Amino acid sequence: MKKIVLCPNVQRDEGFAFTAQVKAMLEQTGCAVLVCPVCGEPAAPPPFETVALSQALQEADLLVTLGGDGTILRIAPEVMLHDVPMVGVNLGHTGFLTELDRESVGLLKKAAAGSYTLVPRMMLDVEIVRNGERVFFDTALNDAVIAGILQNVHLTAMGDGDRILSFSGDGVIVSSPTGSTAYSMAAGGPLVEPGAEAVILTPICAHMLAARSFVLGPERTVTILPSDVSEGRRCVLSVDGRGLTDLLDGDRVVVYKSAHRLLMADLGTRSFYETAFVKLGERV
Numbered sequence: 001m002k003k004i005v006l007c008p009n010v011q012r013d014e015g016f017a018f019t020a021q022v023k024a025m026l027e028q029t030g031c032a033v034l035v036c037p038v039c040g041e042p043a044a045p046p047p048f049e050t051v052a053l054s055q056a057l058q059e060a061d062l063l064v065t066l067g068g069d070g071t072i073l074r075i076a077p078e079v080m081l082h083d084v085p086m087v088g089v090n091l092g093h094t095g096f097l098t099e100l101d102r103e104s105v106g107l108l109k110k111a112a113a114g115s116y117t118l119v120p121r122m123m124l125d126v127e128i129v130r131n132g133e134r135v136f137f138d139t140a141l142n143d144a145v146i147a148g149i150l151q152n153v154h155l156t157a158m159g160d161g162d163r164i165l166s167f168s169g170d171g172v173i174v175s176s177p178t179g180s181t182a183y184s185m186a187a188g189g190p191l192v193e194p195g196a197e198a199v200i201l202t203p204i205c206a207h208m209l210a211a212r213s214f215v216l217g218p219e220r221t222v223t224i225l226p227s228d229v230s231e232g233r234r235c236v237l238s239v240d241g242r243g244l245t246d247l248l249d250g251d252r253v254v255v256y257k258s259a260h261r262l263l264m265a266d267l268g269t270r271s272f273y274e275t276a277f278v279k280l281g282e283r284v
Contacts, residue, residue, distance in 0.1 A: 002031045002112055005056045005084070007075060009039040009067025012091040016046045019066055022089070022105060023048065031112050034060075039067065039074055057082040062111060062265065068092025069182075073240040076141040076262050080123055085265040087111050096181050096279050099269055107267055116265040122176045122197050122218065123258035126239050130251050138239040141262055142179030144255050146224050146247070147171025147204060149234040157201055158223040159216060169206035171235075174199060174222050174255040181280065189213040193272055194264075199255070224253040 004026050008019040016037075023033045034056040035048060053075060057063070063079055065071045065088040072088050079086055088098030089105055100107055110116070126144045128136035146155060147170055156166040175184040177192040180200050185191060189202035190213060197218035203211040216222065226235045229249040236244040237253055247253065270278070 002061045002114075003059060004031045004033050004112055005053075005060045005063040006033060006035045007038045007053065007063060007065045007067075007071065008035065009065070009071040009091065010037045010042040011040055012067045012071070014043065016042070016048075018091065018102070020047060022064070022066065022108065025106070026108060026112055029109050029112050038065075039071055053078060057084055060084045061114075062087065064089060064108060064111075065098070066091055067098075068095050069097045070241070072097045073141055074242070076123070076240070077139045080139070080258075080260040080262045083263055085116070085118060085263045087116070087265040087267065094279050096275065097178070097264075099265075099267055104269065107269065111265055111267055116267050119195055119264045119266045121178050121194055121262040121264055123260055123262060124174065124176050124199070124255050125258040126174075126237070127254045128237065128245065128247065128251055129254055130248060136237070136245055138242070139258050139260065140179070140240045141176065142182050142240050143173050143175035143184060144253065145171060145173050145183060145204075145238045146226065146253055147236060147238070149236060151233060152207065153229070153233070153235045154227045156225040156227070158225065159201075159220050164201065164214060164222075165203070165208075165211055167203060167206040167208040167211045169208070169211070170204040172204060172224060173202045174224070175202065176200070181276065184213070185280070187213075190215060191276060197257070199257070218257045221254060221256040224255070226251060226253075 036053040089100045090098035124140045157164040180192040184202040199216040202213040235247045
C-alpha cells in the first residue's frame with residue numbers, strides 16, 4: 001500500500017475542506033493517507049487524525065503540499081533528509097513551485113500510482129561564521145538574502161577566496177537554480193532551469209554600474225562579508241524567508257551546495273518555459 005503524506009497550509013485551507021476532499025480521493029485509490037498540517041496552528045481541530053511531519057515522512061512514498069510556494073519552502077529542509085518526492089497543489093497566488101491547482105488536483109491519482117519523473121532540486125547550505133565558530137546553519141531551496149534594514153550596506157562577495165565584487169547597496173541574493181525565478185529574478189538576475197546546478201549571485205540595487213549578476217559553478221563556495229555593521233546600521237540574513245538573523249561586523253555568511261537535494265515529482269503538466277511564461281510573462 002502506497003503511503004501518501006498531505007501537508008495542508010492551515011492558512012490556505014481553513015477548516016480543511018479541500019484537504020478532506022483530496023484525502024478521500026487518494027484513499028479511494030487504495031493509498032494510506034497521513035495529514036500533517038503546517039504553517040501555523042489551525043483555528044479549530046481538523047476533522048481527522050493528524051501526525052507530525054517527522055513521523056509521517058518515515059517510509060513515505062509521496063508528499064503533497066496544499067498551499068503555495070511558501071508551504072514548500074517551509075518544509076523543504078525536513079523533507080530533503082528523507083528523499084521523499086514532493087508535488088505541490090497551489091492554493092495561493094503565483095505558485096511557481098507548485099505544479100497543480102484546485103482544478104487539476106485529480107492528477108494526484110497519477111502521482112500516487114508513481115507515474116511521474118523525479119527532478120532533483122539543488123539546495124544551498126548557509127552558515128554564519130563568527131569569530132571562527134559557526135553560530136547559524138540552515139538550508140535553502142530558493143535563496144539566502146543578506147540585506148540592510150531601511151538603509152544601504154557595504155558587502156564584499158568572495159568565491160573560494162577570490163573577490164567577485166564589493167559594493168554598497170540594498171543587499172545581495174545567493175540563490176539556487178530553483179530560486180532564480182524568485183527574488184533574484186526581480187533584482188535582475190537570470191532564469192536558470194531548475195534541474196541545473198549553479199550558484200547565482202545577484203546584487204540588490206547596487207550603487208555601482210558594474211555590479212551584475214554572476215552564475216557560478218555548483219562547486220563554488222560563496223562568502224559574503226558585511227562591513228560597517230552596527231546597532232544603528234543593521235544587516236540581516238534571511239534564508240528562504242524564514243525570519244531574520246542579525247549579522248555583526250566581522251561575520252561571514254558562507255553559502256555552498258548542500259549534500260542534500262529536494263526531489264520534485266514532475267507530472268509533465270507543463271515545461272519550465274511554459275511555467276515561466278504563464279506565471280511570470282504576459283498572459284494570453
